[in-house]
Amino acid sequence: MMRFLLGRLAILIPTFLGVSLIAFSFIRMLPGDPVMLMSGERVMSEERHSQIMHDLGLDRPMYVQYFDYLGSVLQGDLGTSIVSKRPVFDDFKALFPATLELSLCAIIVAICLGIPAGVLAAVKRGTWLDQTVMGVALVGYSMPIFWWGLLLIIFFSGYLGWTPVSGRISLMYFFKPVTGFMLIDSLLSGQAGAFKSALSYLILPTIVLATIPLAVIARQTRSAMLEVLGEDYVRTARSKGLTPLRVIGVHALRNAMIPVITTIGLQVGVMLAGAILTETIFSWPGIGKWMVDAVFKRDYAVVQGGLLMIAGVIMLVNLLVDVAYGFVNPRIRH
Amino acid sequence: MKKLSFLLAGTGPPWARARPPGPKPRVLAPGAPREGLARGWSPGGQPFAASSRTAYSRLVEFKHGSTELEPGLAESWTISPDGLEYTFKLRKGVKFQTTEYFTPTRELNADDVIFSFERQLKADNPWNKYVDGASWEYAAGMGFPELVKSVEKVDDLTVKFVLNHPEAPFLADLGMDFASIMSKEYADKLAADGKMGQLNQMPLGTGPFTFVAYQADAVIRYQANPDYYKGKEKIDDLVFAITTDAAVRAQKLKAGECHIMPYPNAADVAELKKDENLTVLEQPGLNVAYLAYNTLQAPFDKPEVRRALNMAINKQAIVDAVFQGAAAVAKNPIPPTMWSYNDKVEDDKYDPEGSKKALEAAGVKDLKMKIWAMPVSRPYMLNARRAAELMQSDLAKVGVSVEIVSYEWAEYLKLSKDKNRDGAAIMGWTGDNGDPDNFLDTLLGCEAVGGNNRAQWCNQEFDKLVKAAKKSSDQAERTKLYQEAQVVFKKEAPWVTIDHSIAFGPVSKKVSGYHMDPLGIHRFDGVDIAE
Numbered sequence: 001m002m003r004f005l006l007g008r009l010a011i012l013i014p015t016f017l018g019v020s021l022i023a024f025s026f027i028r029m030l031p032g033d034p035v036m037l038m039s040g041e042r043v044m045s046e047e048r049h050s051q052i053m054h055d056l057g058l059d060r061p062m063y064v065q066y067f068d069y070l071g072s073v074l075q076g077d078l079g080t081s082i083v084s085k086r087p088v089f090d091d092f093k094a095l096f097p098a099t100l101e102l103s104l105c106a107i108i109v110a111i112c113l114g115i116p117a118g119v120l121a122a123v124k125r126g127t128w129l130d131q132t133v134m135g136v137a138l139v140g141y142s143m144p145i146f147w148w149g150l151l152l153i154i155f156f157s158g159y160l161g162w163t164p165v166s167g168r169i170s171l172m173y174f175f176k177p178v179t180g181f182m183l184i185d186s187l188l189s190g191q192a193g194a195f196k197s198a199l200s201y202l203i204l205p206t207i208v209l210a211t212i213p214l215a216v217i218a219r220q221t222r223s224a225m226l227e228v229l230g231e232d233y234v235r236t237a238r239s240k241g242l243t244p245l246r247v248i249g250v251h252a253l254r255n256a257m258i259p260v261i262t263t264i265g266l267q268v269g270v271m272l273a274g275a276i277l278t279e280t281i282f283s284w285p286g287i288g289k290w291m292v293d294a295v296f297k298r299d300y301a302v303v304q305g306g307l308l309m310i311a312g313v314i315m316l317v318n319l320l321v322d323v324a325y326g327f328v329n330p331r332i333r334h
Numbered sequence: 335m336k337k338l339s340f341l342l343a344g345t346g347p348p349w350a351r352a353r354p355p356g357p358k359p360r361v362l363a364p365g366a367p368r369e370g371l372a373r374g375w376s377p378g379g380q381p382f383a384a385s386s387r388t389a390y391s392r393l394v395e396f397k398h399g400s401t402e403l404e405p406g407l408a409e410s411w412t413i414s415p416d417g418l419e420y421t422f423k424l425r426k427g428v429k430f431q432t433t434e435y436f437t438p439t440r441e442l443n444a445d446d447v448i449f450s451f452e453r454q455l456k457a458d459n460p461w462n463k464y465v466d467g468a469s470w471e472y473a474a475g476m477g478f479p480e481l482v483k484s485v486e487k488v489d490d491l492t493v494k495f496v497l498n499h500p501e502a503p504f505l506a507d508l509g510m511d512f513a514s515i516m517s518k519e520y521a522d523k524l525a526a527d528g529k530m531g532q533l534n535q536m537p538l539g540t541g542p543f544t545f546v547a548y549q550a551d552a553v554i555r556y557q558a559n560p561d562y563y564k565g566k567e568k569i570d571d572l573v574f575a576i577t578t579d580a581a582v583r584a585q586k587l588k589a590g591e592c593h594i595m596p597y598p599n600a601a602d603v604a605e606l607k608k609d610e611n612l613t614v615l616e617q618p619g620l621n622v623a624y625l626a627y628n629t630l631q632a633p634f635d636k637p638e639v640r641r642a643l644n645m646a647i648n649k650q651a652i653v654d655a656v657f658q659g660a661a662a663v664a665k666n667p668i669p670p671t672m673w674s675y676n677d678k679v680e681d682d683k684y685d686p687e688g689s690k691k692a693l694e695a696a697g698v699k700d701l702k703m704k705i706w707a708m709p710v711s712r713p714y715m716l717n718a719r720r721a722a723e724l725m726q727s728d729l730a731k732v733g734v735s736v737e738i739v740s741y742e743w744a745e746y747l748k749l750s751k752d753k754n755r756d757g758a759a760i761m762g763w764t765g766d767n768g769d770p771d772n773f774l775d776t777l778l779g780c781e782a783v784g785g786n787n788r789a790q791w792c793n794q795e796f797d798k799l800v801k802a803a804k805k806s807s808d809q810a811e812r813t814k815l816y817q818e819a820q821v822v823f824k825k826e827a828p829w830v831t832i833d834h835s836i837a838f839g840p841v842s843k844k845v846s847g848y849h850m851d852p853l854g855i856h857r858f859d860g861v862d863i864a865e
Contacts, residue, residue, distance in 0.1 A: 032744015041712075041763060042475045043751050043785035052469050085465040085534055094550040150581060158585050165586040168552060171573045177549070283577040285551035298744065 023307035078305035088305035097180025099286030106209035118221025140215035224256035390514035390539035399849035401768025417500030449518035472512035506767035617850030623762035642692035664831035674816035704757025714762035791828035
């Protein structure tokens with residue numbers, strides 16, 4: 001097991017270096033520079049532009065900048081944002097819990113609804129129920145997130161007035177963040193109604209972010225279940241007179257879950273990508289919106305640092321999934 | 335004392351409950367104030383609303399809803415006859431805000447004023463580079479490093495600015511956000527504690543509201559400053575809810591989650607006007623959108639060709655299509671709300687036939703040209719691509735073939751100022767200080783060729799007039815000079831002046847005392863809210 005784990009960890013090093021190089025070079029390939037954007041319509045003189053580029057160290061050869069950056073990263077310094085003048089890591093630390101909270105809620109919703117829907121569709125294969133579930137899943141999968149979010153806001157918040165429009169909690173509540181997770185912090189604050197408010201603000205963004213993973217999980221569960229339901233051991237279980245619930249819930253679903261778990265693991269990356277749009281439309285103060293703004297403003301340090309941190313999180317999740325596989329299926333360890 | 339609109343209850347940490355709860359006017363801020371809260375970095379105006387007009391005050395202030403100046407922290411001032419020395423008498427007894435992170439021990443004095451400017455102007459000032467990449471773009475943009483020779487203390491309550499040359503707009507410049515006055519005592523304390531970066535994150539000034547908290551990308555909270563020199567504000571709490579999408583902002587306002595919303599989508603204005611709980615305020619923007627010819631490029635180097643092309647463009651159609659009427663056709667390079675606007679100038683008449691004949695008379699045949707369309711939406715030009723398409727269609731009618739080009743914004747900014755630029759570029763400007771110089775010399779002066787002067791137009795007659803106006807402190811004389819300059823501009827036609835947009839400000843009917851501002855400033859002093 002230790003050898004397996006060390007092997008996995010060894011792969012992380014070149015992956016990390018690759019990500020750092022890609023993050024560093026891709027943002028610099030875009031036309032324009034942060035200093036130019038800083039001045040907007042007001043034109044900056046060439047001398048002043050050069051001076052600021054020099055002050056920021058952006059006039060040095062690219063490889064020097066890269067190795068300097070890599071050296072800082074290895075010492076735990078992700079740099080300072082060119083726009084906010086704050087350390088990148090501080091901003092990441094402040095914003096990441098919001099993204100994590102939303103992503104966790106969305107993945108829980110996607111799992112809790114997607115798996116039963118997939119099972120139901122498989123068991124009732126070919127019926128109107130199967131076609132309805134799969135039809136809805138296809139619509140969900142094809143839904144443009146931005147449009148879907150705005151539609152929900154207009155209907156549930158604007159027309160029905162059931163849910164708040166955007167943000168993380170009502171503006172009337174004010175407490176110092178402890179964990180960064182609004183649901184937990186609102187409970188810790190002890191302020192009456194704060195938790196309920198935080199929960200209500202989570203509903204719409206969670207639905208929007210969960211939509212695509214939910215559809216993917218439902219389709220994957222259905223196809224895995226259909227495969228398993230045709231296996232001999234399921235037929236044997238049925239012929240032994242076990243209840244349908246036990247046959248499906250214990251014998252079939254457990255075996256069908258392996259590819260579903262893989263799919264759920266992959267959805268973490270999809271979730272972070274989806275969070276960019278969801279956060280933008282719901283004014284959710286997470287890293288998605290932060291990164292998009294940084295790209296538009298050519299805030300090199302934020303794009304580099306943010307990508308590195310996100311890649312780190314995904315690598316960590318993948319490592320955990322690999323380790324979990326190793327435990328579940330000893331053959332993988334070898 | 336106002337009745338409570340809601341109560342904070344429970345057993346939270348004491349500091350969370352220590353503030354007196356009260357009515358909470360909320361404002362939707364359109365963009366995240368990532369630029370930090372100590373003014374001066376970037377010319378992006380949005381973060382200013384959330385700091386400079388709340389936490390800080392300036393020596394002089396713009397009157398509410400106007401570009402006219404009134405005394406601020408300076409109760410009076412004198413200007414030397416040669417226009418080189420401005421001496422300000424500071425108000426006595428002005429207190430800096432007391433916050434959880436700093437308790438001032440002294441009142442405002444000349445040291446604070448000197449500190450506030452020297453940190454931006456002197457490269458050897460320890461505060462000039464107090465955070466990585468600090469640069470003072472507004473001070474530089476207004477020419478302060480070359481203009482201001484020194485800022486001197488005459489006595490504790492008197493401060494003198496010595497200029498290198500007379501500059502009439504200088505006083506108006508001091509009403510701008512970058513000229514906000516900061517506390518030197520607070521800065522000294524931060525320097526002593528090794529926490530200089532905090533100046534950018536935790537503002538402290540003499541303004542109407544005291545900073546409470548900033549939650550990254552989400553909310554900025556202020557409360558009324560009890561020591562404000564004009565008296566405590568009527569509202570207790572001011573909350574900025576950062577909401578970047580205009581459609582979502584509109585929904586938030588309609589749902590009653592916030593009280594004031596800046597920058598609505600033009601398409602949403604009609605719907606917002608129908609809402610019986612809202613009032614939609616209007617204010618002609620202090621801006622202009624234009625198409626700048628490259629006057630160094632043939633045949634656009636001939637005024638008669640430029641005038642002929644101007645006649646081919648139906649500007650009213652552009653205003654109707656792009657702004658749905660929320661703009662006025664522009665005839666001068668300065669907006670009509672600005673003093674010295676010359677209403678006697680006659681606009682180019684939309685006359686395709688006349689244009690065709692004038693082009694023929696100028697010897698121009700089968701002309702092919704490029705029109706550069708900005709890739710971004712700005713208050714003065716919501717959709718440059720659409721405007722360019724309309725111009726393309728108009729010019730086709732007079733036999734001019736137009737190719738529309740566009741670049742990514744950073745690239746557009748860079749390439750469009752190039753003297754060798756091929757084609758005419760759509761661009762625009764929003765005024766900083768209400769002074770005509772901020773448009774006429776900044777955008778059309780000879781020194782700005784290759785820079786802000788995207789028409790690359792250097793006309794000695796025009797330049798002489800605006801330079802003379804810059805040096806004079808006699809407003810009547812300046813008005814006359816600027817009006818003459820506008821006549822020269824029209825005759826020479828370096829631009830197609832397209833539009834001056836109208837800004838809308840939907841506000842809850844519970845709010846009173848809020849004014850739209852021609853400079854786009856959002857101010858909350860004097861604002862009240864019905865319970």
